[in-house]
Amino acid sequence: MQARLLLEDGTLFTGKSFGAEGETTGEVVFNTGITGYQEVLSDPSYCGQIVTMTYPLIGNYGITRDDFESVAPSVHGFVVRRHETVPSNWRAQYSVDDLLKEYGIVGISDIDTRMLTRIIRHHGTMKGIITTSTKSEQELREMLLSTDLRRDQVARTSTKHIYSSPGAKERIVLVDFGAKSGILRELTQRGCDVVVVPHDVTADEIRKLHPDGIQLSNGPGDPKDVPHAVKMISELLGEYPIFGICLGHQLFALACGADTERLKFGHRGGNHPVKDLRTGRCYITSQNHGYTVNEQSIANTELEITHINNNDKTIEGLKHKKYPAFTVQYHPEAAPGPFDNSYLFDEFLQMIRDHKNQHPEKPRQAILAAAVKGDF
Structure with a gap:
């Protein structure tokens, strides 16, 4: 069957x-x-997007349930040069075609993805429509121009209910803005007691969970579309150690008074070089984002730049100068290295332990006694 992809530039x-x-x-x-x-x-960070793969052959090793980053795909469309209908891999359970059919995702193959990529790089990301119908080009153009891009992606991909992954060590509240399962996996592998909460959780609701630290997850869309999260982070900053990833990094920057801006075509792939300014070491990272923290806006904040992108010098990491909090723009759980960046989770847990040593909690009996006396 024929399929067509129409871009908003015609x-x-x-x-x-x-x-x-x-x-x-x-x-x-x-x-x-x-x-x-x-x-x-x-x-989930691809919610609302039609994804083009620049590598020409997709699907040759198939699909396996063990490698999913979420319960169900969130992409709105898939574009490839060629897709393999019969994968060759002992782990493969079914093909990419089967996966797209299962979740109602429209795909198009056998187009010049190199040309498409060059258009996006030159003009920037833009709206598009994929169709298998026989509608005229004019009808498709009218449909496309009358359609607005979604701005509720975080609400669509975040969990609706609180759930936990029990562990014997530090309690981490993972705020789900569209979290990949890899983040939960990294924390549970370290024995953490993880409580996953929705994107619209309040600071008081987090306090009632008595966390040792707060993990801000990745997620889709514009960070300025999630103002309630910025408010929550600003209220908890300094109270608990915080580690943010991708969208969590951007929301943290906004909460600290910095600004974010849209990138022309974003960073999406598994080979982006990032330099750690503290050590001078360059890491190969996995990235998926269309926004970045504005470098000039950092000047009037208490934030310090810790990592930069070696390709375009955009900010890839931040650290608060006063409070126990740091963030990265890339995905340390995605393992492109494969494990070069997982040390960041260890740094997060060490930061939590250092914070607890510097701010020991009173025994519960003393807190209750003080409450009875009216000292609180």
């Missing part, structure tokens, strides 16, 4: 349909990963 690509039939709109972006297409499809 560029039309005609190829073959795979996955589900129908129509879908979204922001057209590209990912430069050679492998990891399943992690891309299941990453």
Whole structure:
């Protein structure tokens, strides 16, 4: 079956349909990963986006449930040069085509993805529509122009209820803005008692959970579309150690008085070089974001830049000068190195232990006694 991809600038690509039939709109972006297409499809940070894979052959090692980063994919469409219908891998349970059909995701193959990527790099990300229908190009153009990009992606991908992954060590409240399962995996592997909470959790609700530290997750969209999270972070800053990843990094920056801005075509792939300014070491990182922290806005805050992107010098890491809190723009749980950046979770836990040593809690009996006397 024929499929078409129409961009808002009028560029039309005609190829073959795979996955589900129908129509879908979204922001057209590209990912430069050679492998990891399943992690891309299941990453909640792609909610609302039509993802183009720049590597020409997708699907050759199939799909396995063990590698999902979320319960269900959130992408709005999938664009590839060629997709493999019969994967060759002992772990494969089914094909990319099967996965897209299962979750109603429209895909298009056999188009010039190199040309598409060059258009996005030159003009920036833009709206697009994929269709398997016979509608005219004019009808598709009108549909596309009348469709607004989503701004509720965090609410769509975040958990609706609090749940826990019990552990014997530090209690971590993981604020889910569209969290990848890899973050929960890294924390539980270290024995943490993890409580996952929705994106709209309040500071008081977090306090009632008595955390040792707070993990701010990744997520989709513009950080300025989540003002309630900025308020929550600003209220808890200095009270608990904080570690933010990707969207969590951007929200933390906003909470500290910095500003964020849109990138022309974003960073999406598994080979982005990031320099640690403290050590001079360069790490290969996995990234997926369309916004960045504005460097000039850092000047009037108590934030310190710890990491930069070696390609375009954008900010990749921040640390608060006064409080126990740090963040990174990239994904340390994604393992492109494969384990080069997992040390950040160890630094987070060490920061929590240092904070507890410097601010020991009173015994519970003393707190209760003081409350009875009216000292509180």
